[in-house]
Amino acid sequence: MHASLRVTSDGQHREVKSGNNTHNHPVTRELYMILPHQRTMLDETKKTASKLMEIKVNKKILQQELTLQTGKVILLRDLTHLSSLAKNDKTRNNLEQTVTILQDKYGATVEVVTDEKKTVQGLKLFFQDKFMQMSYQAYPEILFIDATYKLLELRLPVYIIACEDSAGRTEVVAVYLLVTEDKTSLKCMLESFKKHNHSWESTRVFTSDKDIKERDAIIECFPHVALLICLFQAMRSFRREITVDKLGITPGQRLFSLELVHKMAYAKSARDYDQLHEQLVANCPKNVINYFDTNWHPIRAQWTMGMKFSTGCFMNTTNNRLESFNSKLKSVIDRYSSLENLLENNFIILTALRTERDHTAAIQVQKVTICSQPEDSPVFKYRSQLTSYAANFVVEQISLASNVSNRRSR
Numbered sequence: 217m218h219a220s221l222r223v224t225s226d227g228q229h230r231e232v233k234s235g236n237n238t239h240n241h242p243v244t245r246e247l248y249m250i251l252p253h254q255r256t257m258l259d260e261t262k263k264t265a266s267k268l269m270e271i272k273v274n275k276k277i278l279q280q281e282l283t284l285q286t287g288k289v290i291l292l293r294d295l296t297h298l299s300s301l302a303k304n305d306k307t308r309n310n311l312e313q314t315v316t317i318l319q320d321k322y323g324a325t326v327e328v329v330t331d332e333k334k335t336v337q338g339l340k341l342f343f344q345d346k347f348m349q350m351s352y353q354a355y356p357e358i359l360f361i362d363a364t365y366k367l368l369e370l371r372l373p374v375y376i377i378a379c380e381d382s383a384g385r386t387e388v389v390a391v392y393l394l395v396t397e398d399k400t401s402l403k404c405m406l407e408s409f410k411k412h413n414h415s416w417e418s419t420r421v422f423t424s425d426k427d428i429k430e431r432d433a434i435i436e437c438f439p440h441v442a443l444l445i446c447l448f449q450a451m452r453s454f455r456r457e458i459t460v461d462k463l464g465i466t467p468g469q470r471l472f473s474l475e476l477v478h479k480m481a482y483a484k485s486a487r488d489y490d491q492l493h494e495q496l497v498a499n500c501p502k503n504v505i506n507y508f509d510t511n512w513h514p515i516r517a518q519w520t521m522g523m524k525f526s527t528g529c530f531m532n533t534t535n536n537r538l539e540s541f542n543s544k545l546k547s548v549i550d551r552y553s554s555l556e557n558l559l560e561n562n563f564i565i566l567t568a569l570r571t572e573r574d575h576t577a578a579i580q581v582q583k584v585t586i587c588s589q590p591e592d593s594p595v596f597k598y599r600s601q602l603t604s605y606a607a608n609f610v611v612e613q614i615s616l617a618s619n620v621s622n623r624r625s626r
Contacts, residue, residue: 249289261286262298269299270557272548308554309370311339317556318343322563325349327408339372340401342392342408345563347570349413351387355379356415358530359389360423361430362538363397364545369552373397374545376538377409380530383580384605385573386537388566389413402433410437421529425449442527445519446535447481450512454478457511463503473504484522531609544569580604 219235241247248254257265261282268278275295282290311328318324322345329340358380363373377390390413392405410416422434423444434443454477457463460470476496483489493513497505517523521533549561585604589595594614599607 255289255291255294257282257286257288257290257294265295266298269295308556310556311341314341314555314559317559325412327412329404339393339395340404342390342405344390344409344412347566348387348389351381352379352389352413353415355381355387356413356418357528358421358423358532359419360386360532360535360538361434362425362535362542364542366551367545367549367553367558368393369554370395371552374558375405376541378538378541380532380537381573382603382606383573383576385576386541386569387573388541391562397429399429399433402430403437406433406437421527423529423532423535425535426453442529443518444524444527444529445515447519447521447533448536449534450519451478451481457507458504463501463507465501465503469501469504473500476500477508480516481519482521486523488522489516489520541565 220233221230222233223229224231265278265282269275275292278295279290279292282288311330315326315328318326324343324345327342356379360378360380361375363375365373367374372393372395375392375394376388377392378386378388381387390409392408394401394405416438417440419438419441421444422438422441423446424430424434426445426449431443434441454474458465458470458473458477460467463470465473473496476492476499480489480492480496483492496508500508512519517527524533525531544565545562548565549558553561580603585599585607587596587599595611598610598614602610
């Protein structure tokens with residue numbers, strides 16, 4: 217259809233000169249319903265859809281449900297547009313609002329350090345709710361620390377500190393965000409952790425990766441602890457650094473060196489380690505020896521399995537506990553989320569894990585393990601005092617003790 221207009225003779229108005237009301241395309245209800253103004257949703261529907269999009273409802277299922285409810289044509293791009301509008305909210309990454317949410321909604325202890333301009337660029341944010349504090353107070357012996365990345369659109373790493381409870385479960389005891397991953401910032405957050413947790417002096421072991429800044433900060437803030445390196449990350453470092461290009465060695469020399477270092481990592485005692493180290497010095501290329509003796513040999517007690525067990529690490533050799541928790545975070549939190557979204561979803565994960573933990577604990581209390589041993593036997597006494605998780609380790613060692621023989625040397 218079209219219309220032609222002209223100015224009236226007095227020059228004050230416009231009038232239709234000619235027109236054609238015939239459409240040059242089919243006119244149907246289906247084509248009319250797909251027009252943008254007909255697809256517009258009511259405010260209440262938009263609000264409901266936005267909320268469902270936040271909890272990651274399948275878009276196609278949501279599209280079908282909204283179409284049935286409203287009788288309108290809803291496109292997938294309409295739902296995507298709603299999601300993008302939420303992300304462009306002016307309240308995103310509001311530091312004051314974030315602190316308020318942590319304190320009022322979750323009852324968390326919060327400590328914020330910013331630069332002189334009080335901008336996010338200088339942010340150091342530490343928080344801990346009462347359950348985290350209670351967990352650390354109950355199980356302060358060993359701590360695990362690790363950072364996860366790409367969760368925040370501000371590009372801040374999220375540091376998690378966790379402990380192990382009496383059932384072998386991972387308990388998150390603190391979370392902190394840093395803009396700058398330098399020694400000063402890390403020390404600042406660890407000092408905040410100490411200030412709000414008086415049980416820090418009871419910590420005996422700290423497990424982390426081999427990041428120098430992180431390790432130096434831990435040593436200065438917790439000088440009395442045994443600092444251990446995650447075995448998985450240590451082996452990954454060996455594979456990355458002992459290479460043909462970096463050390464100028466042949467593929468065969470690299471393979472032999474890695475196999476020897478792998479045996480050293482799993483050495484059961486200092487004596488076994490020393491014997492393997494002698495083989496490395498005698499058979500490996502000079503560049504490999506220099507790299508190993510400079511970076512790893514002086515701290516062998518921190519990554520060799522046999523030496524780790526003497527520190528009281530509860531048989532933990534890796535940071536897989538935190539790797540598992542980080543993967544759970546990423547299953548709920550989208551990449552590059554807002555600060556508010558990260559905190560909300562972090563507590564969703566924590567609530568779910570705590571519910572499962574409480575259920576497991578309740579089952580253990582309700583269903584007492586039947587022990588076939590006499591009441592005066594060591595096995596019965598240990599099982600009556602320890603959790604099932606801990607008792608199983610002790611009972612296993614008691615059963616192995618019967619196979620040990622004491623032979624006098626001749």
